[in-house]
Amino acid sequence: MSSTADHIIEADKLTKRFGDFTAVDAISFKVKKGEIFGFLGANGAGKTTAIRMLIGLSRPTEGEATVAGFDVYRQADKIKENIGYMSQKFSLYEDLTVRENIRFYGGIYGLSRKKIKEQTGRIIEEVGLENSAGNLVGSLPLGWKQRLAFAVSMVHSPSIVFLDEPTGGVDPAARRQFWEMIYQASAAGRTVFVTTHYMDEAEYCDRVSIMVSGKIEALGSPAKLKEDFSASSIDEVFVQLARGGAVISD
Amino acid sequence: MLWRIFSAFVKKEFYHILRDRRTLFILIGMPIVLVLLFGYVVTNEFKDASIAVLDNSRDDLSHELRQHLEASGHFHIVADLRSYGDLEGQFKTGKIKMAVVIPARFEDDFFDKKQTTVQLIADGTEPNYATTLVNYASQMILRFQQIKSGAAAAPYRVKVETRMVYNPQLRSAYNFVPGVIAMILMLISAMMTSLTIAREKETGTMDLLLVSPLPPLLIILGKVVPYTVLSFLNAVMILVMGFYVFHVPVLGSLPLLLGICLLYLAVALALGVLISTKSETQQAAMMSSLFALMLPTMLLSGFIFPIKSMPALLQHISSIIPATYFIDLLKSVMLKGNDLSFIWQPTLILTFMLVVLLGLALVSFKVRKE
Amino acid sequence: MRRLFFIIQKEFIQIFRNKAILPMMTVLPIIQLIVLSYAANNEVRNVDIAIVDQDHSSYSRLIIGKIQASDRFTIVEAPLSAKRGDDLLQSGGADIILTVPPAFEKDFLREKTADLQMLVNAINGQQAIVGAAYLGQIIQSFNRELMADAAPRLAAIRTSPQPRIDITYSNWYNADLDYKTFMVPGILGELVTILIMVLSAMNVVREREVGTIEQINVTPIRRWQFILGKMLPFLFIGLTLLAVGLTAGKLIFDIPTEGSLWVVFAFCLLNLSVVLGMGLLISNLVDTQQQAMLIAFFFIIVFVLMSGLFTPIESMPEWAQYLAVPNPIAHFVSVMRQVLLKGSGFADVQYQFVVTGFMSLVFNALAVWSYRKRD
Numbered sequence: 001m002s003s004t005a006d007h008i009i010e011a012d013k014l015t016k017r018f019g020d021f022t023a024v025d026a027i028s029f030k031v032k033k034g035e036i037f038g039f040l041g042a043n044g045a046g047k048t049t050a051i052r053m054l055i056g057l058s059r060p061t062e063g064e065a066t067v068a069g070f071d072v073y074r075q076a077d078k079i080k081e082n083i084g085y086m087s088q089k090f091s092l093y094e095d096l097t098v099r100e101n102i103r104f105y106g107g108i109y110g111l112s113r114k115k116i117k118e119q120t121g122r123i124i125e126e127v128g129l130e131n132s133a134g135n136l137v138g139s140l141p142l143g144w145k146q147r148l149a150f151a152v153s154m155v156h157s158p159s160i161v162f163l164d165e166p167t168g169g170v171d172p173a174a175r176r177q178f179w180e181m182i183y184q185a186s187a188a189g190r191t192v193f194v195t196t197h198y199m200d201e202a203e204y205c206d207r208v209s210i211m212v213s214g215k216i217e218a219l220g221s222p223a224k225l226k227e228d229f230s231a232s233s234i235d236e237v238f239v240q241l242a243r244g245g246a247v248i249s250d
Numbered sequence: 251m252l253w254r255i256f257s258a259f260v261k262k263e264f265y266h267i268l269r270d271r272r273t274l275f276i277l278i279g280m281p282i283v284l285v286l287l288f289g290y291v292v293t294n295e296f297k298d299a300s301i302a303v304l305d306n307s308r309d310d311l312s313h314e315l316r317q318h319l320e321a322s323g324h325f326h327i328v329a330d331l332r333s334y335g336d337l338e339g340q341f342k343t344g345k346i347k348m349a350v351v352i353p354a355r356f357e358d359d360f361f362d363k364k365q366t367t368v369q370l371i372a373d374g375t376e377p378n379y380a381t382t383l384v385n386y387a388s389q390m391i392l393r394f395q396q397i398k399s400g401a402a403a404a405p406y407r408v409k410v411e412t413r414m415v416y417n418p419q420l421r422s423a424y425n426f427v428p429g430v431i432a433m434i435l436m437l438i439s440a441m442m443t444s445l446t447i448a449r450e451k452e453t454g455t456m457d458l459l460l461v462s463p464l465p466p467l468l469i470i471l472g473k474v475v476p477y478t479v480l481s482f483l484n485a486v487m488i489l490v491m492g493f494y495v496f497h498v499p500v501l502g503s504l505p506l507l508l509g510i511c512l513l514y515l516a517v518a519l520a521l522g523v524l525i526s527t528k529s530e531t532q533q534a535a536m537m538s539s540l541f542a543l544m545l546p547t548m549l550l551s552g553f554i555f556p557i558k559s560m561p562a563l564l565q566h567i568s569s570i571i572p573a574t575y576f577i578d579l580l581k582s583v584m585l586k587g588n589d590l591s592f593i594w595q596p597t598l599i600l601t602f603m604l605v606v607l608l609g610l611a612l613v614s615f616k617v618r619k620e
Numbered sequence: 621m622r623r624l625f626f627i628i629q630k631e632f633i634q635i636f637r638n639k640a641i642l643p644m645m646t647v648l649p650i651i652q653l654i655v656l657s658y659a660a661n662n663e664v665r666n667v668d669i670a671i672v673d674q675d676h677s678s679y680s681r682l683i684i685g686k687i688q689a690s691d692r693f694t695i696v697e698a699p700l701s702a703k704r705g706d707d708l709l710q711s712g713g714a715d716i717i718l719t720v721p722p723a724f725e726k727d728f729l730r731e732k733t734a735d736l737q738m739l740v741n742a743i744n745g746q747q748a749i750v751g752a753a754y755l756g757q758i759i760q761s762f763n764r765e766l767m768a769d770a771a772p773r774l775a776a777i778r779t780s781p782q783p784r785i786d787i788t789y790s791n792w793y794n795a796d797l798d799y800k801t802f803m804v805p806g807i808l809g810e811l812v813t814i815l816i817m818v819l820s821a822m823n824v825v826r827e828r829e830v831g832t833i834e835q836i837n838v839t840p841i842r843r844w845q846f847i848l849g850k851m852l853p854f855l856f857i858g859l860t861l862l863a864v865g866l867t868a869g870k871l872i873f874d875i876p877t878e879g880s881l882w883v884v885f886a887f888c889l890l891n892l893s894v895v896l897g898m899g900l901l902i903s904n905l906v907d908t909q910q911q912a913m914l915i916a917f918f919f920i921i922v923f924v925l926m927s928g929l930f931t932p933i934e935s936m937p938e939w940a941q942y943l944a945v946p947n948p949i950a951h952f953v954s955v956m957r958q959v960l961l962k963g964s965g966f967a968d969v970q971y972q973f974v975v976t977g978f979m980s981l982v983f984n985a986l987a988v989w990s991y992r993k994r995d
Binding site for chain 3: 291
């Protein structure tokens with residue numbers, strides 16, 4: 001598999017099995033640099049397992065993949081220096097303040113003191129936390145926590161960010177604010193790889209892939225998918241795929 | 251209807267316990283390990299104590315004395331010293347616990363001057379061990395003297411006939427089996443109950459249960475039932491192990507004994523519920539159970555250390571610990587074969603504690619609901 | 621190295637911000653040290669005794685007076701009948717029943733021997749032996765007085781003096797056999813070990829329960845950096861607690877410090893590294909804090925009971941003595957006692973240093989190995 005300059009993530013027949021259960025079944029796709037790539041699927045479709053293989057938390061059973069030009073088997077540490085990750089479980093320390101969290105993550109990514117100071121100012125301003133920078137993260141509303149976690153996951157200016165169900169449990173207004181941050185990141189040249197089960201969010205992506213039972217069943221821009229399936233929304237596309245999957249498995 | 255919900259609820263609690271294999275393993279394994287440890291390992295008896303001999307005489311009689319000491323099986327001579335200066339080093343590495351210093355001209359003095367002096371030096375850092383070693387060695391040296399002088403028993407003797415009652419073979423199991431039961435029941439009933447209730451609070455599932463048709467009292471009861479069963483099984487298991495492995499008898503009535511266990515269990519459970527109503531997190535519940543229940547039960551109940559040797563303040567604290575009375579009751583019924591006429595007093599105190607604790611638990615639980 | 625600094629900084633902030641853990645590290649160990657040192661006392665005192673005097677002679681009054689004078693015994697009753705004496709023993713009202721039989725004095729003067737009867741509640745065998753021994757000593761001294769009384773008659777029987785061996789004894793390092801001097805250093809070692817073990821066992825699993833561990837795992841941080849960053853704050857806390865505890869022991873109990881404190885602290889450091897390795901290993905292997913606590917608690921009980929803290933290791937069966945080799949509390953307790961009470965130097969305790977150093981390597985390797993960044 002050739003690593004071309006404009007493809008920043010390439011997966012080829014990537015597979016993960018747990019015993020008899022195949023969580024991810026030979027998925028192949030490419031993500032272009034600077035793209036917002038949506039990774040869609042119902043709960044349990046294998047999205048999280050796939051993402052964990054790409055970021056070096058889980059070793060693939062079979063197949064190949066490179067992230068930022070590094071191999072997921074042998075260069076997991078190199079990958080980690082070049083990516084940011086925000087998990088579906090909220091992952092900042094609730095008993096540390098906003099400022100302390102930023103300093104900690106900046107520190108373990110090896111940023112210089114000056115750089116950490118710079119980033120702290122920038123993140124606080126970007127998320128709009130000027131008045132609560134000294135508060136414990138646990139005391140912030142969930143929407144703010146999520147935007148802060150997103151900003152912190154990019155503290156080391158990675159070329160790709162992986163977001164695993166980043167907007168779970170917040171109201172539509174907070175979700176819109178979050179997506180504005182995603183666009184900003186993308187505009188700054190960052191590749192965004194985002195999983196979600198909110199089908200309306202899929203419309204905001206440059207390209208989406210839809211996973212059903214461990215397989216990628218559709219891949220393309222939202223407009224093209226709607227055309228292919230002659231549907232009015234991605235949600236309809238998804239419903240058709242999910243039914244089809246059910247028919248096959250019967 | 252209520253009963254059906256209740257039994258479903260109890261079943262759910264049992265599933266929780268049975269599914270967490272690691273926890274279950276420890277809850278069952280802990281009493282077994284404790285009983286075995288106390289039975290075989292934790293003992294003050296000594297044999298083969300390592301001692302050194304500094305023999306300044308090196309004659310036949312001193313040689314015989316050394317053989318006499320070693321033949322007993324109580325002492326093991328690990329070092330044969332040449333000079334007084336060597337003693338310090340031996341004690342400092344902890345190699346020896348006592349040294350026997352035999353004077354020069356030991357044999358000559360004994361037979362000619364009719365008097366000689368043997369010096370015993372013990373490592374006093376462990377006071378009881380030192381006392382016991384010195385006592386044993388003194389007795390053996392006196393025996394040796396009697397053998398060598400060939401003297402008949404002296405006249406004008408007061409003889410003492412000593413009978414060790416209730417435990418003639420002085421088995422340590424008689425003392426620790428009741429203590430281990432008290433500790434395990436407290437650990438499982440109080441600590442585990444307070445933890446699981448605190449956990450439901452932490453994860454928010456408690457609110458879910460509180461809006462169910464079950465009255466709060468039944469909810470608490472449902473949480474408590476599985477642990478009651480588990481701890482009761484544990485108590486029986488310890489009794490059976492004590493009986494078959496360590497020959498600890500049950501002289502009194504078995505129903506009375508089990509009744510006492512149930513009474514204490516109820517007290518422990520009430521304590522657990524009380525702690526859980528006061529603590530919001532598992533960590534807090536853990537800390538309170540550990541320091542307010544486990545340590546006092548282990549240290550101040552008379553299980554390991556005699557209450558009578560404690561300073562007055564600690565004796566007062568010990569008198570408000572349920573385990574103090576429970577252990578007393580267990581020993582009384584199991585080992586002395588007493589019936590209720592002898593033990594009504596501690597039983598009454600435990601019952602009183604139960605009433606007070608239940609009242610407190612109920613009050614603080616209601617306050618939370620409003 | 622700079623990354624390590626940030627982990628350590630974070631751990632300290634979290635520890636000092638946690639309201640449940642802070643008192644557990646500061647006030648509680650000191651309270652425990654004081655309470656335990658007073659409670660963990662195997663001395664036998666205040667033995668309750670009942671005396672059934674069936675002789676009512678000058679001799680029986682003499683022995684009662686002697687027992688009364690001893691501060692080890694409390695005479696609870698002088699019952700009139702043997703039956704009442706048995707009841708007292710049965711109800712726990714008395715620990716020992718001493719019976720002076722009828723015609724005790726007459727028998728002694730006429731037959732030159734006389735019997736006393738002692739019934740001892742032996743449920744706690746150790747206490748029973750010591751209590752009976754104390755009463756035996758009193759009776760012996762009573763006997764000596766009676767013999768002195770009878771000396772003129774005795775001299776008529778004796779022809780020549782028997783050869784005899786006198787015994788003198790001394791207790792080094794703790795001449796007046798103070799139990800607290802013995803217990804305080806050991807208890808301090810035990811407390812420091814337990815605290816660090818519990819804290820470290822709950823540490824990593826807590827990050828796993830909350831979910832922050834995922835975030836750490838996607839950073840390029842190395843396993844050893846993470847583990848070391850978690851360990852160093854606890855080492856610092858352990859050493860501080862030891863210093864505070866030693867000061868408290870000195871001020872409250874006046875425990876001696878014969879040997880070098882450098883040896884004590886050096887060993888504490890090494891020993892804590894073993895305990896931390898064990899704690900982090902537990903933390904890596906369990907899923908919830910509750911499991912971590914239970915497992916840690918289980919090991920702590922086993923370690924404490926087999927450590928020689930309350931009963932001597934020499935008294936344990938041989939297999940149990942081998943089990944004391946990998947027991948960190950056993951080594952810590954013995955080093956504390958030897959160095960503080962006897963003034964042992966590094967050379968005297970090098971065995972403990974070697975064994976502990978080896979264990980430190982093993983358990984920390986296991987801790988780093990078991991902390992997996994990917995599955």
